Amino acid sequence: MAKRVRVRHAGGSSTIKVPSGGTAGDAAGLIESIAPDLTASRQVWKAGYPPRPLPTMRQSDPFPGDIDAIHASLAGTDTAPTVDFDDSDGNNDVGKDDDEGVLASALAASYFDVDGPEPPLADPDGVVVRRVIDSDNSCLFNSVGYCLRRSRSDAPSLRRMAARAVRDDPVTFTEAFLGQDPAGYTAFLLRPDSWGGQIELHIFSTLFRTEIAAYDIVRDRSDVYGTGRGYRRRAYVLYDGIHYDALAHAFDPSLPEEADVTLFSPTDEGVAAKARALCEEQHRRKEYTDTSGFALRCGVCQVGLRGAAEAQDHAQKTGHTNFSEY
Numbered sequence: 009m010a011k012r013v014r015v016r017h018a019g020g021s022s023t024i025k026v027p028s029g030g031t032a033g034d035a036a037g038l039i040e041s042i043a044p045d046l047t048a049s050r051q052v053w054k055a056g057y058p059p060r061p062l063p064t065m066r067q068s069d070p071f072p073g074d075i076d077a078i079h080a081s082l083a084g085t086d087t088a089p090t091v092d093f094d095d096s097d098g099n100n101d102v103g104k105d106d107d108e109g110v111l112a113s114a115l116a117a118s119y120f121d122v123d124g125p126e127p128p129l130a131d132p133d134g135v136v137v138r139r140v141i142d143s144d145n146s147c148l149f150n151s152v153g154y155c156l157r158r159s160r161s162d163a164p165s166l167r168r169m170a171a172r173a174v175r176d177d178p179v180t181f182t183e184a185f186l187g188q189d190p191a192g193y194t195a196f197l198l199r200p201d202s203w204g205g206q207i208e209l210h211i212f213s214t215l216f217r218t219e220i221a222a223y224d225i226v227r228d229r230s231d232v233y234g235t236g237r238g239y240r241r242r243a244y245v246l247y248d249g250i251h252y253d254a255l256a257h258a259f260d261p262s263l264p265e266e267a268d269v270t271l272f273s274p275t276d277e278g279v280a281a282k283a284r285a286l287c288e289e290q291h292r293r294k295e296y297t298d299t300s301g302f303a304l305r306c307g308v309c310q311v312g313l314r315g316a317a318e319a320q321d322h323a324q325k326t327g328h329t330n331f332s333e334y
Contacts, residue, residue, distance in 0.1 A: 010117070014077040017043045026071050027114045033067030036091045038118045039080050041165045046080055053090040054079040067093045112172040116215040119165065120156050123217070126240035129276050130257045130269055136282035137261055138246055139254040139268070147252040148204030148245070152212050152220070154254040155243035155270045163200070170204075170211045171197045188325050202323065204252075209233045209245075218243055219274050223287040225249070225296040230284065235274075242274045244283050248290070249297040255283055 010025040013035065024038040036048035053062045059079045062072075083089045116122055139154055141147045146163035153162030171194040174181045178190060186193045186207065196202050206222075213220045213234035219242040220233045226249045232242070244255035256268035257279055272279045290296065305312055306322060313319050 010114070011071070011073070011076075013075065015039055015042065015080055016078070017046060017080045019043055019045075024118050025114065030071050030114065031067060032065045032069045032071055032091045033093065034114055035071045035078075036067070037168075038114060039078075041115045041118055041168070043080070044164050046082060048091065049093045050083045050089050051091060052081050052083050052087055054081075062090050064088060064090060064092055067091050112169060112176045112215065115165075115169050115172065119162075119169070120216050122215075124241065126273050127269075127271050127276075128273070130272060130279050131259055132278050134257050134259045134269075135261055136244070136279065136286050137256055137258050137268075138286065139256050139265065141251075141253050143251055145201045145203055148208060151245045151252040151254040152209075152243070154256075155220075155245065156216060156218070158265070158268065158270065166212070167198055167200075169215060170208050173211045173215055187321060192325070196323070206231075206233075213239070217241075218271070220245065221280070221283065222247055222252075223255070223283055225287055225290045226298050228288060228291040230287065239274065241271045242276070243271055244279070246283075246287065246290075248295065251297075255286070257282070 010027050011030070013024050013026055015022050015024055017039070022042040024035065024042065026035050026038065033048070036051055039046055039051060040048045054060055055062055055075050055078055062075075065072075141150045141154065141160060144150075146167075149163035149166040150160045153159045153166060174186070174190055174194050174197070181190055181193075183189050188196075197204075197208075209220050209222055210233050212218075217234075217237075217239050219235055219237075219239050221230055221242055221244045222233065223230045223244065224247045226247075246253045246255055254270065256265070256270045257272070258268055303312070303314060306319075306326075309326065311322065313322055
């Protein structure tokens with residue numbers, strides 16, 4: 009059974025769920041997921057009253073069973089981190105523990121209630137609205153974050169979860185599936201200027217046990233990730249050829265975003281029909297960018313490319329992300 013631990017930090021306080029048999033590295037990763045400024049390898053933990061520094065432990069050491077509250081901060085120049093990651097493989101960006109599958113699922117459970125109930129049917133008088141996400145190369149991640157937690161700034165945490173998930177499951181995430189070797193893919197995924205797409209939607213659907221319906225304005229179609237797996241919730245995102253936005257249900261479009269509903273029953277045909285109608289209308293009005301015929305040139309190696317798909321494949325294989333039309 010997961011152990012609930014209260015964590016106090018500069019941004020407030022939150023609760024993490026350290027999995028049964030979880031390690032100090034697991035807990036550090038969970039703390040980083042709720043407070044991204046607290047890098048796992050640089051955290052200082054205090055416990056008790058008054059709070060006192062905990063002794064240094066290796067990332068693979070079991071998380072102390074008698075700790076149910078932690079004060080977490082960043083190590084300074086004269087302070088050693090509580091969790092020592094030197095016994096890892098040296099890649100502190102993706103995951104350090106011996107059982108990374110536990111860590112990935114624990115991160116997801118700490119971020120979002122993966123076992124939550126099925127939402128009720130949405131109000132039939134409401135409308136589906138497009139919630140615009142910043143165009144900063146993290147639009148897919150922040151669209152998912154908006155749907156799950158109404159946040160537009162969770163891309164760093166979601167990137168880490170997706171990267172860990174790839175490393176957790178080498179049977180699924182092979183070089184053939186990813187289009188490049190998994191290590192290179194995870195390194196690309198962790199870069200803030202890299203794009204997300206179908207693979208990440210598949211990952212997030214699995215991690216959060218939530219169907220994700222992606223509506224494509226360019227092709228006027230939808231794909232539902234996680235369908236047929238018994239998930240009790242569905243989120244909706246909209247793709248216009250180069251950008252993802254979140255879809256929400258509002259009783260009235262003039263209401264503030266705080267009133268949005270962003271998770272739905274997979275059987276709610278009313279919301280699905282409204283999302284489909286919005287996509288059809290955007291397609292009819294040609295509010296999309298068809299990148300399939302774009303002539304692009306890589307600004308790093310000067311190779312010529314045709315369309316966004318070739319550009320994304322080139323970026324994943326080389327790490328180059330500076331493209332221009334010619």
